[in-house]
Amino acid sequence: MKRPNIxxxxxxxxxxxxxxCSGIDELHxxxxxxxxxxxxxxxxxxxxxxxxxxxxxxxxTGLMPSQHGVHNWLDxxxxxxxxxxxxxxxxxxxxxxxxxxxxxxxALIGKFHLGVPFEPQLGFDHWVTFPHGHTTHFQxxxxxxxxxxxxxxxxxxxxxxxxxVAFLEEQADRDEPFFAFVPYNGPYGHWPSIKGQAQTQFDxxxxxxxxxSIPREGVSPDxxxxxxxxxEEGGVREQFKGPLLLPNNLEALRNYFAQVSLxxxxxxxxxxxxxxxxxxxxxxxxxxSDHGFSLGHNGVWGHGAAAFPSTGHRASYHxxxxxxxxxxxxxEVYEGLVSQIDLFPTIATLAGVEAAPSLPxxxxxxxxxxxxxGLDEVEAVFYEQEETRVxxxxxxxxxxxxxxxxxxxxxxxxxxxDEDPEExxxxxxVAEYAEVLASLRTRLSAHFDRYTAPEFDLWxxxxxxxxxxxxxxxxxxxxxxxxxx
Numbered sequence: 340m341k342r343p344n345i346x347x348x349x350x351x352x353x354x355x356x357x358x359x360c361s362g363i364d365e366l367h368x369x370x371x372x373x374x375x376x377x378x379x380x381x382x383x384x385x386x387x388x389x390x391x392x393x394x395x396x397x398x399x400t401g402l403m404p405s406q407h408g409v410h411n412w413l414d415x416x417x418x419x420x421x422x423x424x425x426x427x428x429x430x431x432x433x434x435x436x437x438x439x440x441x442x443x444x445x446a447l448i449g450k451f452h453l454g455v456p457f458e459p460q461l462g463f464d465h466w467v468t469f470p471h472g473h474t475t476h477f478q479x480x481x482x483x484x485x486x487x488x489x490x491x492x493x494x495x496x497x498x499x500x501x502x503x504v505a506f507l508e509e510q511a512d513r514d515e516p517f518f519a520f521v522p523y524n525g526p527y528g529h530w531p532s533i534k535g536q537a538q539t540q541f542d543x544x545x546x547x548x549x550x551x552s553i554p555r556e557g558v559s560p561d562x563x564x565x566x567x568x569x570x571e572e573g574g575v576r577e578q579f580k581g582p583l584l585l586p587n588n589l590e591a592l593r594n595y596f597a598q599v600s601l602x603x604x605x606x607x608x609x610x611x612x613x614x615x616x617x618x619x620x621x622x623x624x625x626x627x628s629d630h631g632f633s634l635g636h637n638g639v640w641g642h643g644a645a646a647f648p649s650t651g652h653r654a655s656y657h658x659x660x661x662x663x664x665x666x667x668x669x670x671e672v673y674e675g676l677v678s679q680i681d682l683f684p685t686i687a688t689l690a691g692v693e694a695a696p697s698l699p700x701x702x703x704x705x706x707x708x709x710x711x712x713g714l715d716e717v718e719a720v721f722y723e724q725e726e727t728r729v730x731x732x733x734x735x736x737x738x739x740x741x742x743x744x745x746x747x748x749x750x751x752x753x754x755x756x757d758e759d760p761e762e763x764x765x766x767x768x769v770a771e772y773a774e775v776l777a778s779l780r781t782r783l784s785a786h787f788d789r790y791t792a793p794e795f796d797l798w799x800x801x802x803x804x805x806x807x808x809x810x811x812x813x814x815x816x817x818x819x820x821x822x823x824x
């Protein structure tokens with residue numbers, strides 16, 4: 340039997356709440372809702388980090404940031420310091436290379452942000468991407484299209500959809516299966532890309548919406564602290580002003596919702612193309628995001644590292660994960676906890692590839708759940724944001740902060756999500772939860788004792804690939820000679 344084609348669609352900065360099928364009645368996402376209704380939705384999926392580069396690295400390698408070393412977004416300004424045609428994860432087993440070696444035609448169509456973008460990386464045969472990782476605007480972006488560089492007059496999300504449709508049409512009469520990785524650069528949500536109207540065909544859906552589904556509250560003091568550190572470091576780039584400018588900004592919320600609807604439209608066009616080409620019964624479509632995104636939740640606009648210390652709050656780490664298509668059960672919702680690293684063994688199994696991550700990994704094969712056979716639940720998922728490490732169970736979320744930098748005393752947080760789903764009441768100093776706290780600390784330490792690589796374990800003197808959020812913290816802990824690779 341022919342191995343299935345696989346289309347992995349990844350949006351950029353989108354929380355699990357944002358497909359309408361997750362419960363937001365103000366959001367127009369009919370195609371994602373259809374994919375969920377005809378497939379399997381994982382309602383408790385979490386990323387490993389709330390930055391784009393680390394999460395992409397984790398999905399493609401099945402490893403934690405403290406194993407692959409990408410702890411932060413890869414700063415394009417440092418590109419001239421990178422080795423020629425360098426990719427941050429080329430030294431690890433990675434999905435595109437494994438699938439290519441197994442006979443798949445592989446394509447990247449979208450945002451890469453894992454190294455030098457000018458030539459194909461990681462075994463991708465087909466290469467359409469940006470020359471940069473950040474999106475400062477959606478219109479008129481420069482792209483790299485199979486070696487040719489030019490500027491696209493329209494919206495970049497629509498461009499990547501067009502290029503995905505064209506790639507699928509090229510594959511229609513070929514015998515080899517294909518793996519298309521489509522990492523959109525939207526809805527994004529950062530300043531200044533989110534400034535003003537979205538300029539999509541979906542703006543009108545939200546022109547008068549009050550978007551009551553999004554909380555309105557004051558800015559978190561930890562966000563103000565992070566902003567102050569940026570000022571102290573020598574100034575604030577325009578794109579980093581969003582955490583103070585955007586909370587409670589209705590125009591920006593409407594822009595973001597319209598961008599989500601445009602992503603949904605792209606998913607719909609891809610699914611319709613597969614059906615038109617009679618590929619829908621041979622193809623598995625997986626939709627997810629690199630990480631979540633706070634739209635003012637807990638006083639944060641942006642990702643977890645918009646604050647200092649980084650948050651462990653749900654909105655920044657809870658991601659959509661939906662799969663449908665060839666051989667996938669229909670209309671199922673799996674409520675157990677899963678991690679985005681689980682995509683590595685899952686996609687490998689779906690493709691008939693025997694593969695394991697390069698280092699010990701907690702990644703699990705989700706194929707039984709996709710086939711409707713059920714899956715043993717894990718008790719917790721784990722994620723990290725440099726100085727913050729988190730264990731999340733169905734009942735508790737505990738964020739531990741690095742304690743080894745004398746000049747930066749940081750406090751832990753503990754929330755009971757059963758009784759406090761919005762994670763507002765910090766129970767860290769409440770005596771009656773001391774036993775719970777001790778247990779969570781033990782489990783968190785055990786996880787990171789097992790799933791770190793010494794050279795990239797920041798908490799034990801290791802370093803990071805390319806850059807970190809705030810190097811003064813790590814120099815304070817490990818000395819002035821500490822540096823990133």
